[in-house]
Amino acid sequence: MLNCAETAAVLRNWDNILVLSHASPDGDTLGSACALMRGLLALGKRARFACADTIAPKYGYLFDGMPQEDFAPEHVMTVDVADLSLLGGLREQFEGRIELAVDHHGTHVPFAPQRWVEPHSAATTELVFLLLQELGVGPDRAIADCIYTGLTTDTGCFRYRSVTPRTHRIAAEVIEWGADAGEINRVMFESKSKAQVEAERIVLDGMEFFCGGKCAMVRVPRSVYETTGAADSDLDGVATLPRQIEGVVIGVTLKEKENGEVKASVRTNLPADSARLCARFGGGGHKGAAGCSFPGITMEKAAAQMTAACEDYLRELNLL
Ligand SMILES: [Mn+2]
Structure with missing residues (x-):
C-alpha cells in the first residue's frame, strides 16, 4: 500500500496515462479523474480518460x-474503483494492465500492484486533492470545480457521517481556488428534470415497508424509464429516499439495468452497515451507502432475497 507521497512519486515518473472511472459514473469518480487529468496535463504529461458507460450531461x-x-x-490507473467488476464493460480490456488504484472504499478488493486506499476519506477527490498538492499543482479553478464536485456528491452535500474536518478543509481550499460551490450544489441537488420527478413519483408510490417499518424498499423496473423518458442517472437520487423515512434503518433501491441485471443500492442508518449487508451478495461500498447486483434473476426474486437478508441482518443486530 502506498501513501500520498509515494503515489505522487509514481505519477511523477509516468507519462501517457489512462485514467479509468467506474461504470455508472458518479461525481466522485468523474471529479477524481478530471481533476487528476487536469493536474497531469498541467505537469506537461499526456493523460486521457475512459469509462464503460456514458456520462450524464x-x-x-x-x-x-x-x-x-x-x-x-x-x-493505466483507476480512481474510486473498489473492485475490478465495477469497471463494467472495460474490465476485460484492462484486467491485468492496471498499475495503480486510488480509492476510498473500505471494501476495496486489490487488483492493482500499487494502490493508495484510504477508507476514512469521504471521497476519492479528497485523496486526489492531496495528491495534486504533493505534485505542486494548483491553484486552478477547473480543478477546484472537479474536486468540489466529488466531495459534495459523495457526501450528500456534506451531510453524511463520512465527512471529517479534512473534508471541509479541502472544500474550503478549493472554494478559495475558485470552485463554484453554489452552482455545483444547485446542479447536483436542487435541479430535477420533469422526467425525473415523474419517475420518482412512480417509484415512491410503490414503496414497500417490512421488518416492522425498519426496512423500506423501492423498485425501479425498466418500464419506469420507458414511460417517463428518464435516463439512468435521473434516478441516482432515489437511493437516498427510503432511508429518510423515520424509523427506517435499511433503505433499499432495486434498479433494473438496461441489460436486465438487477442492482441494489443500500443506504443505512446506524447501527446498520450497508457494506456488510451488501457483502452477503458479493457487493461492497461504505458504512452508510453500498451496492450489490443480482445477475441472472428477476426483480421479484432479487427483492425476496434482499428482504430475507435485511431481516436476517436486523436480527443479527438485535433490532428484530
Ligand atoms: Mn467515491
Whole structure:
C-alpha cells in the first residue's frame, strides 16, 4: 500500500496515462479523474480518460476545455474503483494492465500492484486533492470545480457521517481556488428534470415497508424509464429516499439495468452497515451507502432475497 507521497512519486515518473472511472459514473469518480487529468496535463504529461458507460450531461462541465487526445497509454490507473467488476464493460480490456488504484472504499478488493486506499476519506477527490498538492499543482479553478464536485456528491452535500474536518478543509481550499460551490450544489441537488420527478413519483408510490417499518424498499423496473423518458442517472437520487423515512434503518433501491441485471443500492442508518449487508451478495461500498447486483434473476426474486437478508441482518443486530 502506498501513501500520498509515494503515489505522487509514481505519477511523477509516468507519462501517457489512462485514467479509468467506474461504470455508472458518479461525481466522485468523474471529479477524481478530471481533476487528476487536469493536474497531469498541467505537469506537461499526456493523460486521457475512459469509462464503460456514458456520462450524464450534468457532469459535462468537469470535462470542459480538456483535450481528449487519442494515444496508446503506457500506464493505466483507476480512481474510486473498489473492485475490478465495477469497471463494467472495460474490465476485460484492462484486467491485468492496471498499475495503480486510488480509492476510498473500505471494501476495496486489490487488483492493482500499487494502490493508495484510504477508507476514512469521504471521497476519492479528497485523496486526489492531496495528491495534486504533493505534485505542486494548483491553484486552478477547473480543478477546484472537479474536486468540489466529488466531495459534495459523495457526501450528500456534506451531510453524511463520512465527512471529517479534512473534508471541509479541502472544500474550503478549493472554494478559495475558485470552485463554484453554489452552482455545483444547485446542479447536483436542487435541479430535477420533469422526467425525473415523474419517475420518482412512480417509484415512491410503490414503496414497500417490512421488518416492522425498519426496512423500506423501492423498485425501479425498466418500464419506469420507458414511460417517463428518464435516463439512468435521473434516478441516482432515489437511493437516498427510503432511508429518510423515520424509523427506517435499511433503505433499499432495486434498479433494473438496461441489460436486465438487477442492482441494489443500500443506504443505512446506524447501527446498520450497508457494506456488510451488501457483502452477503458479493457487493461492497461504505458504512452508510453500498451496492450489490443480482445477475441472472428477476426483480421479484432479487427483492425476496434482499428482504430475507435485511431481516436476517436486523436480527443479527438485535433490532428484530
Ligand atoms: Mn467515491
